Amino acid sequence: DQQVKQNSPSLSVQEGRISILNCDYTNSMFDYFLWYKKYPAEGPTFLISISSIKDKNEDGRFTVFLNKSAKHLSLHIVPSQPGDSAVYFCAASAADGIQGAQKLVFGQGTRLTINP
């Protein structure tokens, strides 16, 4: 049961253009969403997050959009740079009663390649 899905395994974008990475989820209890970036042989690095009470959060070149009715979120990177080439993971969490445990449910990842 894949609760968080990233349906595009890979994406190729020209340098300077916009990269849009998509993520769908099924669990309506999720109330916090995050994007992580991962290089080979390294751990995931936090990029940006959004709470379910918002529909947009922006940080520099990165913007995350949340559409709760569609259970869909997206990450926009503009302008895209060669250093953005990495695997991007969408993750979600739901606060539960166990001391506020915040375990994350990850998507499968999208490999983004920025072409010069």
Added chain:
Amino acid sequence: NAGVMQNPRHLVRRRGQEARLRCSPMKGHSHVYWYRQLPEEGLKFMVYLQKENIIDESGMPKERFSAEFPKEGPSILRIQQVVRGDSAAYFCASSRRTGTGTIGYTFGSGTRLTVV
């Protein structure tokens, strides 16, 4: 200010041996999470620990896997009698506290376990 330290980075074990993976959280962080990433997949939650307590082990396989986070020293993920299917990257993350809408996750670089 060292980040989350995992060791070893690479671990090779023969089938039937034991694997011990260590994780030292960031200074001041008292919550530790273990995740496993199989090839071409996203990270899957395994276990959430606080000092001397297992808070949520809903992602741990029922047999052969155990985790601890003692009062002193690193958190240990132990896999007994390893099988080829245990080959994966194991990531540890730590946070200062949990609470609704607050996640301060920092991931380590992972331990890549290969079972031969």
